[in-house]
Amino acid sequence: MKKLVALLLVLLLLFGLTSCGKKEDTPSGGGEGGGEVVEDAIIFQNENVRKAIGYAIDRVSLAKSLNDGSVAAEGIIPFKLASNPDTGVDFRDDQGAIVAYDAAKAQEYYEKACEELGKKKLTINLLYGTNEGDSVIKAAEQIAYYLEEAGFEVNLVSKQKKERLQLMDNGEYDVALTRWGPDYGDPQTYMDLYISYNTSNNAGRYNSSKYDKLVEDAEATTNPSERWDLFKQAEKVLVEEDFGIIPVFQAGGAMIIRPTISGIQFHSAAVDNYRHIVGKDDVTLITNTDIVYLDYQYATDGTSFIAETLFTSGLTELDADGNWQLDLAESYEMNDDGTEYTFKIRDDADWVDVNGNVVAPVTAQDFVDAWDRIQSEELASDYSWWITDVLLLKDYTAVDEKTLKVTLEKPNGIFMSCLAFPSAFPINKAFIDEKGDQYATTADTILSCGPYILDSWTPGYSYELVRNGKYWFDSDYTAAGTAKKVVFRVLEDTQTALMEYEAGNIDTVILSGEQVTANKDVEGFVNRLQGYLFYLSININHYE
């Protein structure tokens, strides 16, 4: 009996230890139990409090100190997300910076806010995630510093990501450092988030009828220029006028790519494209996270998507510049107002199994099945809205085996490029039905219709892709000298990764912290810009 009790104690201790990261809280931490937060959160309705926060942060210094290629945010729309339909100018350059650092102003607003609220001191509990990367922890500490400079008292509330999100969902927070990765290359992917009735993403319940109207109008109009302007106005209202959220920085990513290889295409608003690596037949790349799910209709994370775009194809794919090119579609026709598309699917588009044998042709019906399946409640896919909210599909039918006809709700400028996303890829229903629960759990329970075949997947260790000889473009790939085998090795530690790279065993390394500075001048050093925009979500109204 004694042993039993001891064992239980050991167990509890174990859990205490493993979860202490979650429980770790500043002494006056406001994360737990809504009461305290609710009372304090009222201050964030005061515009001057939010202005003080907005002006307090020196984003340029902060981004620089993160030392990983991150850049200061100039608005909520990140760099390289979308370009002006008329001029081709990047949204960010078109709009210009609508946030600023001004310590004097920050202090001024802080004092004003104190006066208005009748308080001597204003306290902010700053919530952030401890397992969301070093840069988040660093950034949170710096933000706290700047806010204190402005006069605030700041408590850092560190939580695991899942708990941070839960607290935000519940409205149990003051200010949280959070992020949004764009799903597609259009301002809408951000602008949708802060509409007053978006209870899933608008955690702080920013509520502006002016903003709502601008976004609604932008989404309703069929005129691309007008839409562009409306989004610009909406961003100004959200960020510059109301300080509804406080943009901080856009994430970067430093890595080394072996100089002899090239062709990795980074996209800040879409899935990175690894289909065109040249310079080496057998390429080994490092990934710090594993594939979460092979079923591309169910996956949500970048790592899975990158792998999935290698072994599956859609109607289109993005090129190095982010422009779409036809992929499985041989040709397409569009009606005059851009609401009806008819695709002709390639005759040589086939489903191939793990051994490289053709199982079936890719048909128009495969797209219909895919789009039905992703929207089904049974699948409960996170990306079900891709079909309705992004592609704006109203109807889709297979006219014949290789002809697919789709009708859109309204003209959609990003339609063709969004077809390059895994959520719009076809499926082979017969295969899925045959595999049942086992579908997409191993390399041999998934079919390929892309340039590569998933040859093997050892969870937590690696996944290997080999060229699909049956892919329609394969002979061109061969001619271009595209890698015959792409191996992704799961490795979290960057130190050993660097050694392994220098030893010549792997071809890419993701760098972190000090390594970035140390390897800045190494040949092959890349400082890429990611799409993630980190911002402070302010709990303005959620406590109500």
Added chain:
Amino acid sequence: METKSVKRNKSDRVLYIRDLNISFKTAYGTVRAIRGVRLDLFKGETIAIVGESGSGKSVTVKTIMGILDSNGVIDSGQIIYRYKDENGEEQEVDLVQMSQKDIRYKFCGKHIAMVFQDPMTSLDPTMTVGKQIMEPMREHYHISRAEAKKRAMELIKEVGIDNPDKRFKQYPHELSGGMRQRVVIAIALACDPDILICDEPTTALDVTIQAKILELIKDLQVKKGISVIYITHDLGVVAKVADYVAVMYAGRIVEKGKINEVFYDPRHPYTWGLLSSMPDIDTDSRRLFAIPGSPPNLMEKIEGDAFAPRNPFALKIDYREEPPMYDVGGQHRVASWLCDPRAPEVEVPEELQVRIEKMKKEATIYE
């Protein structure tokens, strides 16, 4: 008191120690633990070495056994051991000249055996009693297991343990303290040694068992003609078993002689103290004598007689010079300036005189 007479003829000496000096190197300095010890052990004789802890009595016997602690150094002296080798020929060796290992491998367990103080801790808890008894025989005689077992069974019976078959297979923790000490004795006797060293063999046992164990050792000694050295601080034990006694103080023998000589005619004030502090049934415990002060620090150089600071009868010379060994008749030797003809007459304390008279009377009654 036993007054068995052992003739102390030179030819019957099994062991004699001459001018033995031993010191210990410690982190704090050198401890001069044994200072010029001279002692004889005759065949079939029982001698007792008496003294407080730290007086050097254990060090002396450990040196004989070759199990001196590793930081101990024999500075000078001789320990001559005489024995009969396998061919029955008389041999004489100086143990001081031998390495500890050689002493142990050659003599320990075979010619010289030892019984330790605490039977509760002196047996290996993970080995059966039988195996432990067989061990020295197997080691020294290289006899077969079966033969060793047969002999071990006999020994178990000999030391007064019933049911040898059962006991043989048992582990030490299954036996009582007295029983364990019998096992230790059986181990010691396994190879028919010439010398048996008993280091406080009964202190850890309760009184009734004490007497039985002493009786056992005595019987075996008579039967096998072994010489026994007792190490003890208990004069009661000495009185019961010893023929000859040596009193040690601060690494020196201060008084030695036949038991009657030392007990009935003690000369050294330290011996007076020891005898006076000996508990007995009639003495009022409140009047029990305790020697004042504590033994000297052997790390420091001792000027004069080491006992002088605790000696109420100390003379001036005691503080300057160490006393020589005075022959006070018979086998009786005393290292005290009081025995010098020039010394003033000092009476044995009255309390002790009464005691001695009583002991004498008791002795005659027993006889």
Added chain:
Amino acid sequence: MKKYIFKRVLISLATLFVILLVLFILMDLMPGTPFNDEKLTQAQKDLLFAKYGLDKPLLTRFFLYCKNMLKGDLGVSYAINKNFAVSSMVKDRLGISIAVGAMAMTLGTVLGLVLGILAALNHNSWIDNLCSAISVLGVSIPSYVCALLLCYFIAYKLNWLPILYNVEQPFISLILPAVALSVSPTANIARFTRSEMIDVMNSDYILLVESKGVRNWKMIISHVLRNTLIPVITVMGPILVNLLTGSSVIEKIFGIPGIGRLMITAIQENDYNVTIACAFVYCVMYIVVMLFVDILYGVIDPRIRIAKEDD
């Protein structure tokens, strides 16, 4: 003895049942859910909860889990490798962790015993000091640093062994991780062995054995070692469990898909089934190893053996 083992096994099973329940309750108390994701709407979360049966009451879920468990079904992963059978995830990773752990344990035990015995035999000499210094270093150097140093010098500079774990050469590529992992157990076992052995060598019964004239090597083998090993075995049990259940740090550095890393990720991701399975495996291993140690203890220590026979 048989009766004793039977009783112990029964108690262990009951303990495991209670542990499972506690795990379930703890899991329920864990903040957040596996489906906290910025991309998920509340409606989708509700769908997922219903899909995985997480909307049912705790006890219903518990008994369902127990029932499935008896069939070898530990549920599916919600977050790490979505819809993957947890049983196969755990099985694959546990295998590797056990392999590394067993290598490390073997190495740690052999080295630790050798160092400890050498130090004790040469008590207070330079060998003793050297062994002590090695143990202190071993205990105080974090395994992360040690692993990186090994990687850098042995694998990177000298190129004797591969840096990373490699499925195709599991033994060769697990040597470095095993060495890195064995440093702390080596040091602990060495320290413990040394002090136990010095105690034993200073004990009365060893003095008695010496006084029997038994040769040193015989005495060390048949008396000193046996008595030293009894307590050493008790500390080895928990060390073994620790090693077999994987070290998240070592796994991270060498890219080993082991169970240590899996458990940490599972906790971070709130992947209920994986967390429960990992924690449960941990407990099972602990109980099994401790049971084994107890039985072994009885075999080499007659005092325990007798007590158990009387039981």
